[in-house]
Amino acid sequence: MHKPTRDGVRLVLITSTLFLVAALSAATTVAETKAPEKADPPAENAKPAEKAQAEAPAYTQMEKPAEGLTVATLSNGLTVMVQENHVAPVATVRCYVKNTGGAFEGRWLGMGISHLVEHLVAGGSTTNRTEKEIEKIIDTFGGATNAYTSSDLTAYFIDCPAKHVMTCVDLIADQMRNAKFEPSEFEREYNVVQRELADGEVNRQRVGWKMLSESVYAASPARVPTIGYLDVFRTVTRQDCLDFYRERYVPNNQVFVVVGDIKTEDVLAQVAKAFAGAPRARETYLPMTEEPEQLSPREAFREMDGATFDIALAWPTVELSDPDLYALDIASYILTEGDSSRLVRSLKYDKQLVLSISSASHTPHYVNGVFAVMASARPQTVEQATQEILRGVERLKNELVDPVELAKAKKQKAAELVFGQQTVQQAADSLGHSYLSADDPLFDRKYVENIQKVTAEQVRDVARRYFLPDRLNHVVIAPPGGAAKKTEAKSAGVEGEIRAVRLPNGVRVLLKRQSHLPLVNVQAFVLGGSLVDTPETAGRAALVGSMLDKGTAEMTAEQIADYFDSIGGQFGTAAGRNSLYANATVLRDDFPKAAAVLAQCFTKPTFPEEQFQKIKQLALGAILRRADNPQQQIAELFADNLPAASPYHLVQGGKKETVERLTAEDLRAYHAKYFVAGNMIVTVFGDVEPDAALAVVQEHFGRVPSKEKPEPIKFDHPNAI
Numbered sequence: 094m095h096k097p098t099r100d101g102v103r104l105v106l107i108t109s110t111l112f113l114v115a116a117l118s119a120a121t122t123v124a125e126t127k128a129p130e131k132a133d134p135p136a137e138n139a140k141p142a143e144k145a146q147a148e149a150p151a152y153t154q155m156e157k158p159a160e161g162l163t164v165a166t167l168s169n170g171l172t173v174m175v176q177e178n179h180v181a182p183v184a185t186v187r188c189y190v191k192n193t194g195g196a197f198e199g200r201w202l203g204m205g206i207s208h209l210v211e212h213l214v215a216g217g218s219t220t221n222r223t224e225k226e227i228e229k230i231i232d233t234f235g236g237a238t239n240a241y242t243s244s245d246l247t248a249y250f251i252d253c254p255a256k257h258v259m260t261c262v263d264l265i266a267d268q269m270r271n272a273k274f275e276p277s278e279f280e281r282e283y284n285v286v287q288r289e290l291a292d293g294e295v296n297r298q299r300v301g302w303k304m305l306s307e308s309v310y311a312a313s314p315a316r317v318p319t320i321g322y323l324d325v326f327r328t329v330t331r332q333d334c335l336d337f338y339r340e341r342y343v344p345n346n347q348v349f350v351v352v353g354d355i356k357t358e359d360v361l362a363q364v365a366k367a368f369a370g371a372p373r374a375r376e377t378y379l380p381m382t383e384e385p386e387q388l389s390p391r392e393a394f395r396e397m398d399g400a401t402f403d404i405a406l407a408w409p410t411v412e413l414s415d416p417d418l419y420a421l422d423i424a425s426y427i428l429t430e431g432d433s434s435r436l437v438r439s440l441k442y443d444k445q446l447v448l449s450i451s452s453a454s455h456t457p458h459y460v461n462g463v464f465a466v467m468a469s470a471r472p473q474t475v476e477q478a479t480q481e482i483l484r485g486v487e488r489l490k491n492e493l494v495d496p497v498e499l500a501k502a503k504k505q506k507a508a509e510l511v512f513g514q515q516t517v518q519q520a521a522d523s524l525g526h527s528y529l530s531a532d533d534p535l536f537d538r539k540y541v542e543n544i545q546k547v548t549a550e551q552v553r554d555v556a557r558r559y560f561l562p563d564r565l566n567h568v569v570i571a572p573p574g575g576a577a578k579k580t581e582a583k584s585a586g587v588e589g590e591i592r593a594v595r596l597p598n599g600v601r602v603l604l605k606r607q608s609h610l611p612l613v614n615v616q617a618f619v620l621g622g623s624l625v626d627t628p629e630t631a632g633r634a635a636l637v638g639s640m641l642d643k644g645t646a647e648m649t650a651e652q653i654a655d656y657f658d659s660i661g662g663q664f665g666t667a668a669g670r671n672s673l674y675a676n677a678t679v680l681r682d683d684f685p686k687a688a689a690v691l692a693q694c695f696t697k698p699t700f701p702e703e704q705f706q707k708i709k710q711l712a713l714g715a716i717l718r719r720a721d722n723p724q725q726q727i728a729e730l731f732a733d734n735l736p737a738a739s740p741y742h743l744v745q746g747g748k749k750e751t752v753e754r755l756t757a758e759d760l761r762a763y764h765a766k767y768f769v770a771g772n773m774i775v776t777v778f779g780d781v782e783p784d785a786a787l788a789v790v791q792e793h794f795g796r797v798p799s800k801e802k803p804e805p806i807k808f809d810h811p812n813a814i
Contacts, residue, residue: 149365150344158535162524163357167365169373170345174524174534175360176352178517181720184353185517186261187250188269189525191346192377194245195319196459198337199379202314204329205286205321206337208242212282213334214342215240215249219271224278225651227264232707235714236261244319245459246529252518254717255354259363262351266367269342279331284661288680290323295610297403301570304393305405305465308566313384315460343374348528352521381459384409392567396575398609401448402475405568406482407465410559413458413530419543420551421454421464421559424489426502427552428452428466433501436466436485446470446478458530463566464559472572479567489556493549506544510537516721592783598799599770602790604783613684613779613786615677617695617794621767622671624740630759632747636708637760638668641675643704645693650704656690666694670745673767681780685789688777692793696768705757712752770799 152173154166161177193207215238218224231238236253249268251261293299303318310316320326351360387409411417428436429452440446447468456462466486470478514520514537527536589606596602623634642664643650657664662679664687675695679687719725728744735742747755775794777786 149362149369150371152361152365162534163361164528164534165361167344167368169368169371170343171364171368171371172348172528173361173364174348174350174528175355175357176350176520176524177355177357178352178520179354181517181718182255182354183252183517183718183721184255184258184261184351184355185250185252185521186258186265187248187350187521187525188265189348189350189529190247190249190269190342191245191348191529192379193247193341194243195317195321196244196314197379198314198317201329201333201337203317203322203325204333205290205319205326206329206333207247208320209282209286209326209329210334210337211240211242211247211249212286213274213278214268214272214338216282217278218273218275219267220273221267221271224275230260230264232711234260235711235717237714237718242319244315245457248522248525250518250521252718254714258351258353258355258360262360262363263367265349266364269347270368270371272338272342274331274335274338276331279334281658281661283329285658286320287323287326288661290320290326291610292612293318293320294323295398297397297399297570300395300397301403301405301467301568304395304568304570305407305463305566308391308393308568309387309407309409309463310384310460311387312382313460314382315384315457340374341377344368344371345373346377348525350521350525352517352524384461387564387566389563390565390567392569394569394571396571396573399570399572401469401471401572403467403469403570404475404479405465405467405566406479406486407463407566407568408560408564409566410454410462410464410555411456412461413456415456416543417555417559418454418456418462419540419547420555421456421462422506423494423499423502423544423547424552424556425452425454425464426505427489427494427498428485430502430505435488435498436482439485440468440478440481444481446474446481450482472575486556486560489552490560492553494552496549499547499549499552503545503547507541510541513537515723589783594787596770596791596795598795598797599773600790600794600797601774602787602794603774603776603778604786605778606781606783607778608780611681611780613679613681613687613777613781615684615688615691616674616776617691618672618674618774618776619767619769619772620672621763621772622669622673623743623745624671625767626743626747628737628743628751630747630751630755631743632712632752633755633759633763634668634673635746636705636712636752636755637763638666638673639708639712640700640705640760641666641673641698642694643708644699644701645697646699647693647697648690650701653690653694657687660687662687664691678779684779684781684786688789689793696794696797698764700757700760700764702757705760709752709755712746713749715746716749716752768797770794770797773797 150168150171152165153168156164158164163173163175165173165175167173193210195205195207198204198206216224219227222230231251231253234254234257236251236257238249238251240247240249242248249265251265253261299318306318307316349364351364410421426434428434429450432438432442436450436452440450441448447470450466450468452464452466454462454464466482468478468482514523523537524534528534530536533539592604594602594604621634623631626633642653645653648656653664657677657679660679660683662677662683664675664677666675667673675691677687677691719729732742732744746752773794775790777783777790
C-alpha cells in the first residue's frame with residue numbers, strides 16, 4: 094500500500110534501477126506520552142449530558158488562503174481543508190495522520206508498526222461496519238480506496254463521484270476513530286506484511302535505499318525503513334497496534350482534506366458531525382535526534398543476484414526550511430532531468446557508461462536532507478562511470494551554469510507543479526503534504542516562485558559547500574563475486590534454465606527453478622485483450638479480466654479472496670491491450686493448491702450476475718473519472734481520431750455507452766472463444782522442481798478444451814465475434 098513519497102513536499106520521480114531516495118520522510122526518538130483510550134460512541138438511550146458530549150465540535154478557526162480553499166480547525170484540534178474544484182463531478186476524501194511512519198514510531202521504532210496499522214485500518218472492520226460492508230458501500234458507487242505510509246505520515250483516501258462525498262467522509266472518519274483490529278484480520282495482515290519484508294530482502298531498490306539511508310544517517314531515526322526490520326516486526330502484537338492507534342489516531346494529530354465538485358459549507362458540517370464525540374488528546378511530542386556532522390567518507394558494499402552494478406553517490410545537505418534547498422534542487426535537474434541533461438546525455442548516450450542514471454535532492458522537514466546521484470552500469474564500465482559522475486558534480490563547483498540550462502531547469506520545475514495538480518487527487522495530496530511539512534497548504538506554489546529566483550552563482554555556491562569529498566557516501570550493489578560472469582549456482586540459491594513444454598492439448602508451459610526464496614510465481618495468459626474488441630463491444634475484455642476471480646463452479650469470489658489472504662499470497666487477474674492474464678505469487682508449500690485455484694478462475698469462471706453488476710459499476714466509475722484527468726482525455730481524443738480500421742481506435746476499458754450495453758453472457762462468449770488451449774500459455778517460476786511444477790500444470794490445465802484448428806487472432810477491425 095505504499096505510494097511514492099515526496100521530496101520535502103515535492104514529488105520525486107526517480108527512474109534509476111537502484112534507489113528510490115524519495116522514501117526518506119520524517120523522524121522521531123526519545124520521549125513520548127500515551128493518549129487516553131478513545132471514548133465509545135454514545136448509546137441511543139444516553140442521558141442528555143452524555144449526548145451533549147457527542148455533539149459536533151465547533152470550528153474555532155477558519156481562513157481562506159486562496160480562492161476555493163478553506164482551512165479550518167475544530168475545537169478538538171482536527172485540521173480540515175476543503176477545496177472546491179468544479180471541473181468534473183468527482184471528489185477525493187483524505188485523512189493524514191501525523192507523527193506516524195517509519196521514523197516516528199518512538200518506543201516501537203524499527204517495528205514498522207505504522208505500516209502494519211495502516212493495513213489493519215484501511216482493510217479492516219470498524220466497530221460500526223465489517224470489512225465486507227465497507228467494501229460493499231464503496232463498490233455501490235464505483236469508488237476507489239487505498240492508503241500509504243511514508244517515513245513521517247500515514248494517509249487514507251477514497252476517490253468517488255462527488256454526490257457520494259458525504260458517505261466517504263463518514264467512512265474515513267469511522268476508520269480514524271473506530272478501527273476494530275479483529276484478531277483474524279490482524280493475523281492476515283501480519284502475514285502479508287511479513288511477506289513484504291521478506292520480498293524486500295531480495296529487491297535491489299529497497300536494499301539500496303536501506304543501505305543509503307543507513308550510511309547518510311548514523312543517529313537519526315530517518316535511517317529506519319518505513320516497513321521496519323523483519324526481526325523486530327516479528328515481535329509486534331495486536332495490543333501494540335491498539336496502543337499505537339489509540340495514541341496517534343486522535344483528532345489533533347490528523348489533517349482531513351476534501352477536494353472536488355463539492356460545497357465547502359456542507360463538507361465542513363459533515364466532517365464536524367463525523368467527529369462528534371471525538372475528544373482532543375494529549376499532544377504527541379517526538380523530539381528528533383540531531384544528526385551529527387559527517388566528518389569522513391563512508392562506503393557501503395553488498396553483493397546481490399544480478400549482472401550489473403547499482404551505485405549511489407550522496408552528500409548530506411539541508412532540511413526543508415533552509416533556503417539552500419532551491420539551488421540544490423536546480424542542481425539535481427541540471428545533472429539528470431531529461432535526456433538533454435548533463436549526465437544523462439554524456440554518460441548514458443554519448444559514452445554509454447551507464448544503463449540508467451538519475452539524481453534527487455531530498456529535503457525533509459524533520460532532518461537534514463541528502464543529495465544523491467544514482468546509476469546502474471555494467472561491470473566493465475562501473476569504475477569509469479563513478480569517476481565521470483564525480484567529475485560532473487565537481488564541474489558544478491568550478492563553473493557557472495549556462496543561462497540556457499538554468500532557464501530550462503526552472504521551466505521544468507514550474508511544469509512539475511502544474512502537472513502534479515491536474516486531478517483532484519493530486520491537488521489534495523499537494524495540500525496535505527504542504528501543510529504537514531511546511532505548515533502552509535500553498536507551499537508548493539511558493540516553492541516554484543522561489544525556484545525562479547535561483548541564480549547560477551547560488552548553484553555554484555551550494556555545490557561548493559555541500560558536495561565535499563569528506564562527506565561523500567558511496568553505496569554499491571554488485572553482482573555475486575563483483576564480476577559480470579554468471580555462475581551456475583549462487584550462494585543465494587539455485588538458478589535454473591527456462592524449460593519450454595507443450596501439453597498434449599496445446600497449452601504451452603514455461604518452467605524455471607529459482608530457489609533464492611521459498612516463493613513460487615504462476616501465471617496464465619491468453620492472446621486477445623482489448624485489441625479484439627469491436628466498436629460495439631469496447632470494454633468487454635477489461636470486464637472479462639476483472640471477472641476471472643469473481644466466482645467459479647466451486648468457489649465464490651469471497652472464498653477465492655479469503656484463500657489467498659489466508660496464505661499471505663498475492664493474486665490478481667486483468668486484461669491488457671493484447672492479452673488477459675492471472676498471476677499468483679505464494680509460498681512454496683502453498684503452490685499446488687494456489688495453482689489449482691488460479692486454474693479454476695482462468696479456465697472455469699462462471700461470471701455470476703451479481704458480481705458482474707458490481708464490476709460493471711466500477712468500470713463505469715473509472716470511465717467517469719477520466720474526465721478529471723486531462724492526459725486521459727487527450728489520449729481518448731487521440732484514439733477517437735485514429736482510423737476506424739486501426740485496433741488502437743478503441744479506448745481501452747471502453748466507453749459509457751458500450752460498457753452499459755454489455756452483459757454477463759457477452760463475457761461468457763468472449764471466454765469460450767479465446768480461452769482455448771492453443772491460445773494459452775502458463776509459466777511457473779520459483780522454488781519448485783520443474784517436473785513437479787509441470788505435473789501440477791498438467792493436472793489443472795491439461796483438460797482445457799482444444800480446437801483442431803484454432804481461429805487465428807487478427808487485429809484488423811471491425812472484428813466482431
